[in-house]
Amino acid sequence: MSWRLELRGASRDSVIRGGPGEFGAFVSELSEWGGEERGRAYVITDANVARERADELERLSRFGPARPLILPAGEPTKDLETLGVCYSWLAEGGARRDDVVIAFGGGVIGDLAGFATATYLRGLSLWQVPTSLLAQVDSSVGGKVAINLPAGKNLAGAFYLPDVVVIDPVLLDTLPREEFRNGLGEVLKYGLLEGEALVTLIEGCLAGVNQRLPKALDEIIERCVRYKAAVVQEDERETGLRAVLNLGHTIGHALEKYLGYGRVGHGQGVVLGLLVALRVSEELLGLDRDVRPRMLRLITALGIPTQVELPDIDGVLEATGWDKKLSASGRGYVGLRRLGEPVLGLNPPDDLLLEALEMIRI
DSSP states (O other), X not given: OOEEEEEEOSSOEEEEEESTTHHHHHHHHHTTSOXXXXXXXXXXXXXXXXXXXXXXXXXXXXXXXXXXXXXXXXXXXXXXXXXXXXXXXXXXXXXXXXXXEEEEESHHHHHHHHHHHHHGGGOOEEEEEEOSHHIIIIITSSOEEEEEETTEEEXXXXXXXXXXXXXXXXXXXXXXXXXXXXXXXXXXXXXHHHOHHHHHHHHHTHHHHHTTOHHXXXXXXXXXXXXXXXXXXXXXXXXXXXXXXXXTHHHHHHHHHHHOBTTBOHHHHHXXXXXXXXXXXXXXXXXXXXXXXXXXXXXXXXXXXXXXXXXXXXXXXXXXXXXXXXBTTBXXXXXXXXXXXXXXXXXXXXXXXXXXXXXXXX
C-alpha cells in the first residue's frame, strides 16, 4: 500500500511518497519526464549503494547526461573536499538551473548531495531517494542539508526542501546490519516524541522489524515521517518547535565528534543520547522512571549497544559546546516530561550529565 503527503515550506514544497515497491513506480513515471528541453537528472551515490543496488542505479542513470557520481561511503565523505568534487562534477557535466540532482543513498549522500544542490547555481531541483533506514525516517525529510567541519558535525549547511522524496522499505534489504541499527536509533527517537501509540507499535513489530519485513517497516516509517513533516511544516527553519527533533542529538553528536566521525554510528550515538536525555528528564522534568527501563528493553531487543567506551567523560562534555544547536541561554538540551511531551531548552548541570554519561560508559 503506497502513501503520500505534501510538506509545504516557505519557499519550496516537498512531495513525500512511500510504500513497498514505490521506487519501481517512481522510475516508471520518469519515462514520461525530462529530456533536453525539460530537465535532466544527475545522480549522486556512494560505492556501497552502487555495488548493492546496481540495477536500481542503472535505471535512475538513464535519465541523465552524465554517469553517476560515485563517492566513498561513510561519514568522512561529508566534508569540504568532497563538496568540491560534487561542484566540479556538476560543472563538467553541464548542469543547468532546470536540471535535477537525485541523491540516491543514505544520510551522508542525502546531506552532501543536498547541500551541493542547494548551493550550485543558487539551487537546482533536488530529489531524495533514501536507501538507509535512518535517511528514510529522518534525514531525507525536512530539507536540512549539510557537511561536517573539523570543529563539529553539520556546521556548514542550509535549509533546502527536496522537491520529491521516494521512500521504499524494499531498498533496505541489502543494508548492512550496523547501518540498519543506526536507523533504528532515529525510530526510537520518534517513538518517544510521538508517544505511547508509536512505542507500542514498535514493540509489537519487533520480529518484523528485525527481519526487515517491508510491511512492518513501512507503517513505522510512515508514522515517523508524518510526525517530522508536521513539525517541519510548522517550523521549517528551526526557530522553535523543530528543535524537539534534536532529542538525544546533543550528546549523540558530541560522542561522534569526541570518538571520531565514523567510529560510532549516528544512530547508536542518538540512542546513547536518548538514554542520557531520559535520565536528565527524570531529575529535571519528573519523567516516569519506568520509561527508561522500558526503552532499554526495546533497545536491547533491537540489538543496539547501550554502552560505549569513554576514556574521558569531560571530553564529551566539552564536545557538546560545539554542537550546532546551542543557544546563548545554555546547551539547549531537549528533554521529555512524558511520552509524547518533549521540553525544549534544558540546561542540565554538569554533575547530572556526568552521572548520566557514566550510565552509558563501559
